[in-house]
Amino acid sequence: MWYRPLFSSKLCYCRKYYTWTNALRLHSYSKPLIGNSFSRSALLLSFKKMSVFTSQLNPITGKMEWELQPENYDFQQEVARSAYADMLHDKERNDKYYEGLRKSIADLRRRGQEVHVLDIGTGTGLLSMMAVACGADSVTACEAFYPMAECARKQIIKNCCADKVRLVAKRSTELEVGPGRDMERKANLLVAEVFDTELIGEGAVETYRHARDFLLTEDALLVPSEGTVYAQVVESKMLQRWNRLQPMKKSSVDGTDKDVLVSIPRSVEECPGAAAVHDLQLSQVPLKWFTPISKPLPVFWFDWSGRKRDIYCDETTRIKFQTQASGVCDAVLMWWDLRMDQDGEVMLSCAPYWAHPDVVDRPKRSSEDIPWRDHWMQAVYYLPQPYNVEEDKSLTLLSMHDEYSLWFNIQGDLSEEVCEDRPVCECGLHIVSSRTRLGQLNDPRRIKKYIQVLEKHITPGSICLTLGDSCLMAIAAAKLGARHVYVTEGPSTKKVMQEFIRVNNVQNKVTILPADISDISPEQLMAPVSIVFSEPFFTTSLLPWHSLYCWYMRNSGLHLIADGAVSLPCAVTIWGLPVQFRDLWKIRAPLHQCNGFKMDIFDNLIAKACEEADDKVEPQPLWEYPAKAKGHPVELLKIDLSTSIPDNPVSSSGSVTLPEAGIINGLALWVDWHMTKDLEDTFSTGPVEPVLLNQNVSWDVYTRQGIYLLKQHVNISDQEHKLFYSTIFQPNDGTIKFEFQIKV
Ligand code: SAH
Ligand code: ZN
Numbered sequence: 001m002w003y004r005p006l007f008s009s010k011l012c013y014c015r016k017y018y019t020w021t022n023a024l025r026l027h028s029y030s031k032p033l034i035g036n037s038f039s040r041s042a043l044l045l046s047f048k049k050m051s052v053f054t055s056q057l058n059p060i061t062g063k064m065e066w067e068l069q070p071e072n073y074d075f076q077q078e079v080a081r082s083a084y085a086d087m088l089h090d091k092e093r094n095d096k097y098y099e100g101l102r103k104s105i106a107d108l109r110r111r112g113q114e115v116h117v118l119d120i121g122t123g124t125g126l127l128s129m130m131a132v133a134c135g136a137d138s139v140t141a142c143e144a145f146y147p148m149a150e151c152a153r154k155q156i157i158k159n160c161c162a163d164k165v166r167l168v169a170k171r172s173t174e175l176e177v178g179p180g181r182d183m184e185r186k187a188n189l190l191v192a193e194v195f196d197t198e199l200i201g202e203g204a205v206e207t208y209r210h211a212r213d214f215l216l217t218e219d220a221l222l223v224p225s226e227g228t229v230y231a232q233v234v235e236s237k238m239l240q241r242w243n244r245l246q247p248m249k250k251s252s253v254d255g256t257d258k259d260v261l262v263s264i265p266r267s268v269e270e271c272p273g274a275a276a277v278h279d280l281q282l283s284q285v286p287l288k289w290f291t292p293i294s295k296p297l298p299v300f301w302f303d304w305s306g307r308k309r310d311i312y313c314d315e316t317t318r319i320k321f322q323t324q325a326s327g328v329c330d331a332v333l334m335w336w337d338l339r340m341d342q343d344g345e346v347m348l349s350c351a352p353y354w355a356h357p358d359v360v361d362r363p364k365r366s367s368e369d370i371p372w373r374d375h376w377m378q379a380v381y382y383l384p385q386p387y388n389v390e391e392d393k394s395l396t397l398l399s400m401h402d403e404y405s406l407w408f409n410i411q412g413d414l415s416e417e418v419c420e421d422r423p424v425c426e427c428g429l430h431i432v433s434s435r436t437r438l439g440q441l442n443d444p445r446r447i448k449k450y451i452q453v454l455e456k457h458i459t460p461g462s463i464c465l466t467l468g469d470s471c472l473m474a475i476a477a478a479k480l481g482a483r484h485v486y487v488t489e490g491p492s493t494k495k496v497m498q499e500f501i502r503v504n505n506v507q508n509k510v511t512i513l514p515a516d517i518s519d520i521s522p523e524q525l526m527a528p529v530s531i532v533f534s535e536p537f538f539t540t541s542l543l544p545w546h547s548l549y550c551w552y553m554r555n556s557g558l559h560l561i562a563d564g565a566v567s568l569p570c571a572v573t574i575w576g577l578p579v580q581f582r583d584l585w586k587i588r589a590p591l592h593q594c595n596g597f598k599m600d601i602f603d604n605l606i607a608k609a610c611e612e613a614d615d616k617v618e619p620q621p622l623w624e625y626p627a628k629a630k631g632h633p634v635e636l637l638k639i640d641l642s643t644s645i646p647d648n649p650v651s652s653s654g655s656v657t658l659p660e661a662g663i664i665n666g667l668a669l670w671v672d673w674h675m676t677k678d679l680e681d682t683f684s685t686g687p688v689e690p691v692l693l694n695q696n697v698s699w700d701v702y703t704r705q706g707i708y709l710l711k712q713h714v715n716i717s718d719q720e721h722k723l724f725y726s727t728i729f730q731p732n733d734g735t736i737k738f739e740f741q742i743k744v
Contacts, residue, residue: 079147083375085606087193088124089586092371094595096348097193098130100223100340104189105134107221107342118142118187118215120172120194120207124602125152125165126594127191132161133596139164140183144171147605154601173210187216190304191223197279197350197377198406199227199302199336205311205403212306222304224338229300230351231334231381231399231408235327236290241442242435243273243331243382248447248472261451262475265427265499272384272423274430277405281624282333282352282378283367293329293389294321296355299399300406316420318411319397329387332397332408335378350376367626372583381408384423427499432492432539433470436621439702440537441472446702449683451476453675454533457566458482463527465517465560467553468535469493475500477533478509484526488553490515493539517557528562534569536673536683542619543706544671544685545574545736548639552734555645567642571674574637574736575686576667578658578723579627579697581707584620585665588709617738619704622668622697629691630661630716636669636738637727645731653726658716658742661694665713667740668697669706714742 087093108115115136119128122141131139141156143149149169156165168175168182175182190211196202204227216222248262297319303309335355340346349357352367359369387410389395396411400420411418425431433441440446450473458464462482466474474487474497489497489512501510513520522528534550541547554567588610590603610616637652658664670686685703699705714721726739 079605079609083587084123084148084602085589085591086373086587087375088126088591088594088599088602089589090371090373090375093193093348093373094126096338096340096346097127097191097223098134098595099346101127101130101189101191102134103341103346104221104223105131105136108188109135113188115189116140116185116187117189117191118172118183118211120190120192120211122152122167123148123193124594124599125156125159125161125167126597126599127193128152128165129156129159129161129597130595131189131191132164136164136189138166138184140166140168140175140187142168142170142172142175142182144169151602151605155597155599158601159597172207172215175215177215183215186220188220189223190216190220192304195227195336195338195376197379198277198334198404199229200401200406201277201404203404204302204304205313208302208304208306209311209313212311216305218307220305221342224340224348225304225342226339227302227304227336228298228339229302229334229336229399229406230296230355231294231299231332231397232292232296232355233294233321233329233332233395233397233410234290234292235325236330238289239278239285239380240330240382240386242278242380242439243430244386244442245269245429245438246442248476250451261479262472262500263503265496265503267427267499268429268496270385271425271427271430273382274425274435275405275407275422278380278382278435279377280380280621281367281374282335282380283354283370284624284626285352287354290331290333291325291327293323293325293327294395294397295324296333296351297321297397299397300401313403315401317399319399321395321397323389323391323393323395326389326391329383329389329395329410331383332381333378334381334406350378352378368582372586374583374587379406381406382423383408383410384419387412428492428496429470432496434539436702436704437470437537437539441470443702445688445700446683449675449681450533450535451480453568453681454480456676456681457531457568462531463525463529463562464531464533465529465557466533466535467550468537469539470496471533471535472500473533473535474510475504475506477531478506479504482509482531485510486513486525486529487511488513488515488517515553517553517560520557520560522560525560529557529560529565530562531566532557532561532568534567536569536572536671542704543617544669544703545572545706547671547673548572548641548734551641551645558644569673569675569683570640570642570677572639572641573635573672573674574639574669574727575633575672576636576669576708576725576738576740577629577633577686577691577697578631578664578742579666579668580630580663581666581709582626582628584625584627584707585709585713617669617706617708620707621701621703622699622705622707623701626696627666627668628694629697630664630694631656631658631723632693633686633691634723634725636725637729637736639729647731649728649730651726651728653724655722655724658721658723659693660716660718662717663713663715664742665710667708667710667738668699669708669738670700670703708738708740710740710742716742719744 117131117136117139119141122143128139128141153167177183194204247260250259250261335350337349353365353370356370359365398409458480464477464482464485466487470493474485478485536547591599672684675681689698724741728737
């Protein structure tokens with residue numbers, strides 16, 4: 001459900017990476033804001049030995065370093081921050097597994113067989129307990145992740161299923177079959193929920209191949225029995241913003257080529273992009289963002305028994321389709337469904353609402369018509385090259401998968417050579433930039449604001465210093481007429497920046513400095529810096545305020561900056577908004593029970609881990625998660641960035657009366673960067689339209705905002721309630737702590 005095989009390159013992008021990273025910040029780098037020895041970290045559990053690795057991006061060499069953690073490594077954070085709770089809140093999933101089990105066990109009984117179940121990846125033990133309730137004679141529940149196996153053991157005892165279930169804390173591929181071993185005999189029913197957004201990303205191919213060969217009888221039934229992957233080719237300039245860099249134009253939106261301020265190197269333009277899946281809530285993507293070029297096409301079919309059809313580790317399929325529109329094939333949208341029983345009466349689909357089989361016939365549909373889930377989303381795969389087509393032409397979609405990932409390509413006619421290899425970034429930019437970051441670099445709203453600010457200040461005599469990762473505003477500043485621009489880049493972003501400098505012909509005007517500018521002496525610059533421009537973004541920024549790092553960076557270069565120099569941004573405001581999340585609250589809410597089985601031990605595990613986490617705020621791309629405003633934005637803390645870093649904490653607290661607006665279950669948090677004191681120069685990472693009470697908020701889609709979930713949902717109806725807030729920024733370690741309380 002939520003961990004990935006070792007060394008999967010998907011880690012760089014997939015949602016869960018950020019979840020882990022956030023959790024691991026507590027373990028591996030507890031100082032998000034200060035110092036320049038930032039590390040990107042990820043947690044990996046080796047499939048083989050259950051060893052724990054954390055990885056760090058060495059800022060000096062730019063290489064990933066893997067570190068084996070001690071055996072008593074605390075996993076609680078990972079469990080708490082994983083999608084586990086949300087998965088168990090997924091009623092449709094639970095019900096359909098239950099139904100699949102019920103039908104399959106009845107089938108086996110009709111055959112006159114005893115029922116011996118294997119539950120691979122039992123998690124909390126839920127599916128094993130369901131099998132017992134459906135009358136299974138015996139169940140072997142295996143779970144590779146030790147802390148969950150422990151939880152399952154206790155939960156199974158609590159639900160009085162222990163006499164029928166044998167728990168084995170092992171990966172299924174290590175199970176031994178035979179009298180006195182892990183499994184007395186081969187199982188004739190396999191239930192497993194080892195799927196992720198990409199279906200096979202959690203290792204389902206190997207898990208099922210091995211089960212067929214070693215753990216199951218020849219006529220075993222499987223729940224689910226089959227899986228189908230669907231793909232739809234689309235044109236989408238909006239989705240491409242997360243993948244392919246566009247030239248930066250001065251009049252950003254509809255400028256002509258003459259307006260191009262920053263050109264893109266060919267290596268970047270022609271790069272096939274990042275191999276990694278872009279997982280997202282497709283039902284939240286506005287329909288106007290894309291034009292379908294194909295219908296949804298079934299591209300892969302997995303028979304999990306491996307008997308009707310082998311389960312391949314590598315596969316290519318070719319599906320012919322008629323184009324529905326002329327345009328550019330930019331990307332492929334992907335989702336899958338599972339056949340839960342043997343005959344296809346119980347289907348579980350992850351399709352977005354506009355393609356969902358349960359609602360596809362309704363004239364009016366919305367994301368609210370289908371069950372919400374976050375543990376399985378949908379995905380976008382960018383084609384290695386955009387492909388131009390006319391309407392009503394015949395094209396072929398090539399779909400490829402290996403053991404863990406999918407990728408796609410388009411073929412016009414059969415004589416055309418098409419690359420079937422997994423796309424790999426060749427330019428470097430996709431390696432060092434997250435999708436969020438690529439989106440920012442393409443975001444007309446940001447670009448416009450930055451250019452507006454630079455234009456106000458740059459004169460022919462300006463010496464600029466730009467801070468940020470892959471900060472293309474350095475090139476823009478040179479083109480806008482600055483005398484010289486110094487840009488700081490770490491070793492991993494330096495090469496790409498050099499390319500940008502070359503193609504934009506500003507070699508004489510732009511100089512790259514190392515990310516640590518404290519060692520640079522003033523003599524190395526042609527004159528003291530008169531404008532410091534920080535683009536508030538760093539590859540290590542998970543929460544919006546992590547980009548305060550630019551302040552620390554600037555502080556380390558004070559000796560290079562002239563008295564009276566202009567500092568952009570000059571201040572930052574942290575905002576909070578009381579909201580009612582339509583669904584997102586489920587990721588931390590206790591379950592109490594699932595389908596009649598007690599879940600208190602699991603609930604306690606999550607609650608304890610959340611309690612121990614000193615960071616109550618986590619990043620989420622809020623445009624994907626509908627939330628209604630239940631008040632007005634509250635200014636929580638304003639920090640003046642024009643000074644040097646203070647010694648003492650900066651804090652603020654207060655209270656506001658909340659309007660009568662129903663349920664509040666959390667707060668959304670973001671920052672406004674005040675580039676100058678002029679209001680029109682403020683750039684917000686929060687709402688992009690005015691916030692209206694009880695209306696859904698429209699968020700900046702190129703930022704992960706912060707969320708703070710209330711333990712108790714509050715209903716504001718008859719009595720007057722107040723929101724009490726307190727925010728403390730500790731300059732010495734760069735942490736920001738939030739406290740919220742809603743009281744009568
Ligand atoms: N079956 C539970 C949990 C599903 S989450 C439920 O439906 O609620 C998937 C779980 O499978 C994770 O806990 C993961 O650790 C485990 N897992 C995945 N592949 C496995 C394998 N091959 N052997 C054992 N456990 C596995
Ligand atoms: Zn690239």
